[in-house]
Amino acid sequence: MKPQKIFILGTSGSGKTTLAKQISEKRNIPHYNLDNFFWYKKFSKKRSPKKRDLMVLEVLKKRKWIAEGVYGFWTEQFIKKSDLVIWLDYPFHTLSWRNIIRFISQKEKKPNEDLKNLLRIIKYIKKYRKGTHEGSYKSHKTLIDKYKVNLIIIKNKKQFKEFIGMLR
Structure with a gap:
């Protein structure tokens, strides 16, 4: 039986949203980006904790879903309910480069983004791998x-493409 409840893990720039959209399209499973649960207005105004938790519970009750994000306080709930966890585990240099490219390419769309924010993201990526906090790699x-979930770990672009190819 094909997995119906899929959780995608990975830090900033790992390709969680890209992968979730592709799986959603190929398998006709609704996709939920946890950023949209946390933020009312993306990256500027947060939803209330009560509203966020209700949104998460609604998804977890569904028969099928693809969720992606790295919010430590929801990760356990999604892992526990998943048929499959996909972990995008790229090296630090790849993630840093992807975030730099994202920063440059979105500069026109997001003129208020500054270099400080990019550096904060890169610092977060480094902390993700080395830290022990909720939401860390460990x-x-x-x-x-x-x-003991079914787990697929994707560590590079080649594995990513191979996985996408298997979805056909």
Whole structure:
């Protein structure tokens, strides 16, 4: 049986949204970006914790979904309910480069974005790998081990393309 509840993990610039959209399109499963649950107005105005949690619970009740994001406080709920977890685990230099390219390409759309924000994201990526905080690489590994989920780890562009090819 094909997985109906898929959770995609990875830090900023790993391709979570890109992958979720492709799986959603090919498998006809609704896609939920957890950024849209956390933020009322993307990256400027947050939703209330109560509203965010209600939105998450609504998705978790559904028969099929693809969720993606790295909000530590929701990760366990999604991992626990998933048929499949896909972990986009690219090296630091790849993630940094992708975020630099994203910053440059979106500069016109987001004129208020500044270099400080880019540096904050790159610092977060480094902290993700080395940290032990909720939402860190280590905490995600612990949750995956705890729930013994079906897991696919994608570590490079070649594996990403191979995975997409298998969806056909």
